Amino acid sequence: MCALLWRGLLIQEGGIKLGTGLAQRLCSHPRYVRSSRRSQGVPVMGLELAPQDYPKVIRDEDFAEQLHGHTVKDPYRYLEDPDSDRTCQFVDSQNLLTQGLLDKCQSRSRFRDLMRDLYNYPRYGCPRHEGNRYYWNFNSGLQAQAVLQTQRNLDEDPQVLLDPNKLSDDGTVAFMAKDGSATELPDKLENVKFSSMAWTHDGKGLFYNTYPKKLQSQAGELGTETDANINQRLSFHVLGTSQAEDPVILAIPEHPEWMIGAEVTDDGSYLLLSISNGCEPVNRLWTCDLTKLPTDSSRGSLDLKDFDVAEGKHRLPLTKFIDNFDASYSYVANNGSEFFLHTNLLAPRYRVVKADLSQFGGPDNFTDVVPHHPQDLLQWATALKGDNMVCCYLRDVHHVLQLHALSHQQLLQDIPLPGLGSVNAFSGSRKHAEFFFKFVSFIEPGVIYRAELGDGHVQPSLFKRSTVKGLQPEDFEVRQEFAKSKDGTMVPMFIFGRKGFQQSSCNPLLLYGYGGFNISLEPSFSVSRICFILAFGGVVVSTNLRGGGEYGLEWRAAGSLHNKQNVFNDFQACAEHVIHQKYTCPAKLISQGGSNGGLLVAACANQRPDLFGCVLAQVGVMDMLRFHLFTIGHAWMSDYGDPGKPDDFDVLYAYSPLHNVRVPEDGHQYPAMLLLTGDHDDRVSPLHSHKLLAELQYQLAGRTNAAQRNPLVSRIEVRTGHGAGKPTEKVIAEAADMLSFAAEVTDSAWVRC
CATH class of the missing domain: 2.130.10.120 (Prolyl oligopeptidase, N-terminal domain)
Structure with a gap:
């Protein structure tokens, strides 16, 4: 998927060719001003960094290993020790540099205020009926963590059962209550x-x-x-x-x-x-x-x-x-020794089967209860009172709910949903006839419905609805389009912005991706994305890349192990699609991804630096030769491969972000890059981001005559981990820093009145 770098022609392979008028406008954009101005010391934009602006980072050129016939240098191995003086000095100096840049972001304080204002809305969890009480999570708006509430019936006022906000001064202690109940x-x-x-x-x-x-x-x-x-x-x-x-x-x-x-x-x-x-x-x-x-x-x-x-x-x-490890099996229900299981055995898009534990003779004795569907993905199933079971399907990356019989093959009815979105929470059990589910979308913050089983048709009724002050879902528009990847695979994406938004190459566009671990990126509501749309007239695109679970096991396998390059090709194809369709242009295109998605956007920055104006890589896996050695990294070999095996090593080495930083030809630059990590991330250790950042700064800006002026920096959060349970104020501060940085480096003006 190689493309011509921008040399005034602005021509890319794959059928994308930008018009002359657009080329003239983009070539006048500060990012593409020729280096002659820079050599005269004329600032191109407020966040420009010269080589001498970066902290001095110790580099051990002599540290190298022989791995499967390759000499692999690892000059920043010392950054793997989070407690060493050199690592602490690195973190302090990088944070100092980044804070200085963020302070120059003109929209930072306004974005933070806007997000705090819009984030201040009530958020409800699905009630769960346990014993003679209901339990649910509730956040009034700006509470650091949701509070667990309880009530005897749905008409009375709730009482607080557990408030995690009292467990720490800064809101960094969170809890999860299984089955909706908790006590101290x-x-x-x-x-x-x-x-x-x-x-x-x-x-x-x-x-x-x-x-x-x-x-x-x-x-x-x-x-x-x-x-x-x-x-x-x-x-x-x-x-x-x-x-x-x-x-x-x-x-x-x-x-x-x-x-x-x-x-x-x-x-x-x-x-x-x-x-x-x-x-x-x-x-x-x-x-x-x-x-x-x-x-x-x-x-x-x-x-x-x-x-x-x-x-x-x-x-x-x-x-x-x-x-054995031939398939997956998860529990749905049981009647004594008769078990009902959700499985992908001989069913790449899953099915529900039953088998008697006391007479089990192997998977050949499974009986289908909900057969495999050739198009729709059966994501989960929950048994309810009587002979009832709710099944949730993913159909072209939006949810469909159905009520089935539990004991035998029978579709009882479809359960209506209000639009194209996802059921991100469900509450029901075999003890009760009622159930609850929460529907969200890119433009719907959350609607909770209550339904009750009976002799007739099940009709959900509105129970609770979250509303954001001053926002209405009808003020926005969501489109689903498909990009053609390098091998011809059609890759879905959701594109959303204000109602009737124009397809213009001047739009700042946030392109989000993940593509791995059988995880599906379903429609979800994000205050920060809505703020991006409102503040900068932006467009947001959520991609559904191979490696995820959107279309079952084949979709996952097509983006895993030796097929991992397909994920990067898919993301780059989505970028090319939104450029070709004039939703944006490369100078305005911001890529974002976290964890495995951090790996995605960093690898794509190496492979196609011409496609992006800014890269936001959150808690990414960046060293693909040593990821398996730290914390839970060994579990990721199922998706990435084993660096200890020669064939896997060759694939990993070819796309590892740390090992593929290259100076672009003819004095061109990498996009501006902001790497984000947490010093208490015990899933993807911050060492990944530290090492990549040091390599980026050395390779691209380590010489006095380097052309790189787009900043290459990191934001290292303290007292936070991989992301789950992050307190509200930290969520707001991180989003404001990320997106005001992205707006500044893409020259995206504040347009909200």
């Missing part, structure tokens, strides 16, 4: 990470995961550790006891990278164990009959001390229902 207890569990939380139905015991090695960095601070997380264990805790008494009931030391997910069935009779090895959508499924385990008569709880494998005691009596 004196019990304290430590060393818990990537954990299940599976309660016994008596509410007295909890299955959870730990690691044998204490989680902490050399400085002793949680969240900054980089050691590989291996040998996960499953423990059992009885309320009112010390964690030191908790037995380790399952460990798999012969497979240190396997992970154990625990779940208790709806009837409380079985413990289900989902055993995974990486992020591929496959797992083993083991079961344990809890009714046959001993109990502690004094506490009335399970007594599993005799199954403490750490003490060399008896092994937990397990039935290895599925004991």
